Amino acid sequence: MTETLMLWQALNRALDIEMASDESVFTLGEDVGLYGGSYRVTEGLYAKYGEWRVRDTPISEGGFTGLGVGAALTGMRPVVEIMTINFALLALDAIINMAAKIPFMSGGQFPMPLVIRMPGGVAKQLAAQHSQRLEHTLMNVPGLRIVVPATPQDAWWQLRQAIASDEPVIVLEHELLYFEKGEVDLTTVPPPMHQAIVRRAGTDLTIVSYSRMANLALSAAQQLADQNIQAEVIDLRSLSPIDWETCAASLRKTHRLLVVEEDCRFAGTGAEIIAGLTERCFFELDAVPVRVAGLDMPTPFNAELEAASIPRVEDIVAAASQLAGTTPRPG
Amino acid sequence: MDRDTLHKFLYDMLLARAFEERAAQEYSNGNIAGFLHLYPGEEAVAVGVIHAAEPSDYLVTTYREHVHALVRGIPPRQVMAELFGRRDGICKGMGGSMHLFDRERRFMGGYAIVGETFPVATGIGYSVALRDLPEAVICFFGDGAVNQGTFHEALNMAALWKLPVLFVCENNHYQIGTEIHRHSAVVDVHKRACAYNIPAEKLDGMDVINVYEATRHALTQIRAGNGPQLLEFETYRFRGHSMADAGNYRPRAEVNSQSGRDPVDTVIHEAEIGYPTQAEIAAAGPDLVDQLVCHVAAADHFNEQHIDSVRREIDKVVEDAVQFALASPPPDMQDARDSLYCNRKHETLLEGSQHD
Numbered sequence: 001m002t003e004t005l006m007l008w009q010a011l012n013r014a015l016d017i018e019m020a021s022d023e024s025v026f027t028l029g030e031d032v033g034l035y036g037g038s039y040r041v042t043e044g045l046y047a048k049y050g051e052w053r054v055r056d057t058p059i060s061e062g063g064f065t066g067l068g069v070g071a072a073l074t075g076m077r078p079v080v081e082i083m084t085i086n087f088a089l090l091a092l093d094a095i096i097n098m099a100a101k102i103p104f105m106s107g108g109q110f111p112m113p114l115v116i117r118m119p120g121g122v123a124k125q126l127a128a129q130h131s132q133r134l135e136h137t138l139m140n141v142p143g144l145r146i147v148v149p150a151t152p153q154d155a156w157w158q159l160r161q162a163i164a165s166d167e168p169v170i171v172l173e174h175e176l177l178y179f180e181k182g183e184v185d186l187t188t189v190p191p192p193m194h195q196a197i198v199r200r201a202g203t204d205l206t207i208v209s210y211s212r213m214a215n216l217a218l219s220a221a222q223q224l225a226d227q228n229i230q231a232e233v234i235d236l237r238s239l240s241p242i243d244w245e246t247c248a249a250s251l252r253k254t255h256r257l258l259v260v261e262e263d264c265r266f267a268g269t270g271a272e273i274i275a276g277l278t279e280r281c282f283f284e285l286d287a288v289p290v291r292v293a294g295l296d297m298p299t300p301f302n303a304e305l306e307a308a309s310i311p312r313v314e315d316i317v318a319a320a321s322q323l324a325g326t327t328p329r330p331g
Numbered sequence: 332m333d334r335d336t337l338h339k340f341l342y343d344m345l346l347a348r349a350f351e352e353r354a355a356q357e358y359s360n361g362n363i364a365g366f367l368h369l370y371p372g373e374e375a376v377a378v379g380v381i382h383a384a385e386p387s388d389y390l391v392t393t394y395r396e397h398v399h400a401l402v403r404g405i406p407p408r409q410v411m412a413e414l415f416g417r418r419d420g421i422c423k424g425m426g427g428s429m430h431l432f433d434r435e436r437r438f439m440g441g442y443a444i445v446g447e448t449f450p451v452a453t454g455i456g457y458s459v460a461l462r463d464l465p466e467a468v469i470c471f472f473g474d475g476a477v478n479q480g481t482f483h484e485a486l487n488m489a490a491l492w493k494l495p496v497l498f499v500c501e502n503n504h505y506q507i508g509t510e511i512h513r514h515s516a517v518v519d520v521h522k523r524a525c526a527y528n529i530p531a532e533k534l535d536g537m538d539v540i541n542v543y544e545a546t547r548h549a550l551t552q553i554r555a556g557n558g559p560q561l562l563e564f565e566t567y568r569f570r571g572h573s574m575a576d577a578g579n580y581r582p583r584a585e586v587n588s589q590s591g592r593d594p595v596d597t598v599i600h601e602a603e604i605g606y607p608t609q610a611e612i613a614a615a616g617p618d619l620v621d622q623l624v625c626h627v628a629a630a631d632h633f634n635e636q637h638i639d640s641v642r643r644e645i646d647k648v649v650e651d652a653v654q655f656a657l658a659s660p661p662p663d664m665q666d667a668r669d670s671l672y673c674n675r676k677h678e679t680l681l682e683g684s685q686h687d
Contacts, residue, residue: 107426
């Protein structure tokens with residue numbers, strides 16, 4: 001059964017079906033209840049499940065994320081919504097020192113079926129404190145899983161898988177994708193939560209990306225096709241763990257690697273991807289791997305500067321055509 | 332106070348003291364490394380509070396938690412082996428002194444970042460309240476923890492949603508080396524609870540019976556659905572903050588004045604004078620007199636010989652724990668990986684994608 005849904009609707013449906021089928025699932029966060037969620041993800045759930053399972057919290061990110069940790073220790077399946085990833089900085093103790101470490105420190109005694117959803121990314125002139133990405137900060141923490149759905153289909157699949165998982169899962173949602181529409185197959189068995197997907201097959205280079213940038217990479221690939229460059233586009237879908245094999249298989253075919261990330265370049269996700277793939281495929285590579293990444297600066301408020309601070313389709317096209325060893329045709 | 336309960340107090344307080352002193356010795360012997368925070372001086376709080384709780388109640392503790400673990404019933408062998416970092420430790424040597432966990436006994440962890448126990452306990456309380464269970468959660472914290480944001484965030488939420496959490500302050504007056512007058516604008520911890528409409532009192536934490544009674548009362552209130560409570564127990568740690576701390580910042584006179592209030596001595600004193608007086612027997616009423624007389628006649632009193640025999644028994648238990656820890660093998664890297672991926676067991680990862 002397939003429906004056309006916006007990404008927020010796919011998340012909403014996923015949450016709803018999991019709450020209906022398992023009473024240990026509950027959600028909490030700022031304005032998730034009566035208000036219906038800042039991006040409508042929890043819309044309608046408060047009326048359906050009541051205040052104990054759809055809990056409006058005070059503005060206490062560290063406190064209510066830690067509350068989620070405590071509840072998960074007793075086998076509940078909390079879905080914490082942190083209004084934006086920027087506020088998750090106040091909850092890093094609960095995420096990094098508790099959720100990621102308790103199962104380990106206890107010698108494997110405790111489950112941690114905790115999901116933490118966070119919108120993030122550069123949106124529309126939200127300025128430096130509301131435009132961060134930070135995935136690399138969380139990727140560096142053993143014990144966490146991180147998923148980055150870029151499509152309504154993956155939002156539907158991966159949120160359900162995250163809730164079903166006994167490991168702590170961070171769901172990084174992109175603020176500009178909530179109202180993107182897509183076909184969602186509601187019945188097919190999903191691929192594993194961390195499996196990367198080849199969104200477009202190609203032979204000349206591999207573009208590895210995730211979240212909103214994976215969609216931009218697809219647009220770039222279409223333009224590249226006009227230049228007779230066939231780019232293979234891989235959407236990682238998961239940043240921890242990373243599905244290296246899907247990437248490596250692609251590189252064995254294309255021998256060229258371009259990584260596109262919205263986050264700052266320095267010590268970022270792209271650095272890990274390139275290092276990981278270079279270690280695995282060094283002798284397959286015909287060219288130095290290339291990153292197209294966000295600038296190493298806080299996000300400027302000014303619209304033009306903001307747009308220029310993160311990769312655009314034309315940046316990806318330019319880097320890809322250079323990497324492919326061709327020059328764009330004039331016109 | 333009935334004799335059996337008093338005997339349990341006596342046993343646990345003597346065990347607590349002996350275990351911790353031995354741990355200090357094993358630290359000096361090189362068998363325990365890292366941070367080791369010891370509890371002598373504060374025993375009456377853990378013993379009184381935990382005995383007042385039901386086994387189904389959850390405990391959330393700080394990094395000074397060996398005694399809490401022992402009183403909850405984790406075998407001394409498994410606690411000592413964990414301190415030694417061995418495979419037979421309660422956490423397979425992955426947690427160590429500051430991170431004791433026992434899921435079966437609802438010992439929900441030793442937390443080594445000050446202020447973490449508040450949100451964890453509040454979350455457990457939330458899951459209890461959501462499922463409408465009769466359980467309670469006991470959240471231990473020190474006086475130094477009350478200036479963390481988590482204290483205020485968690486107390487607010489616990490009160491707002493009437494969660495069954497008992498906040499227990501082990502006020503030993505020092506956050507490591509900074510005395511409470513130098514770290515808190517309001518030095519009476521219990522007074523802070525009024526900001527969240529949480530009933531709270533300050534009590535003598537050196538008297539185990541006092542601690543026990545106050546905790547029972549508070550837990551009764553909590554189980555009646557009245558929301559959280561806070562108890563501030565004034566206590567004193569006789570040692571430094573950890574083995575790395577000689578405690579030189581505390582005036583000699585202060586330390587000496589507190590050593591006269593040793594809670595272990597106090598419980599022994601209580602035990603020794605534990606005979607019911609004629610007046611107490613009379614006050615129990617005519618129907619109970621026979622019962623009391625039979626009880627007293629049938630049982631040995633807590634005389635000095637009895638207490639000595641308890642001490643000898645405990646010495647054996649502690650020695651056995653050390654020998655067990657010494658004999659336990661170290662964990663290997665596979666144990667560490669198994670602990671890290673303990674919750675991944677129902678999922679097959681793709682080839683080559685697991686971190687290694």
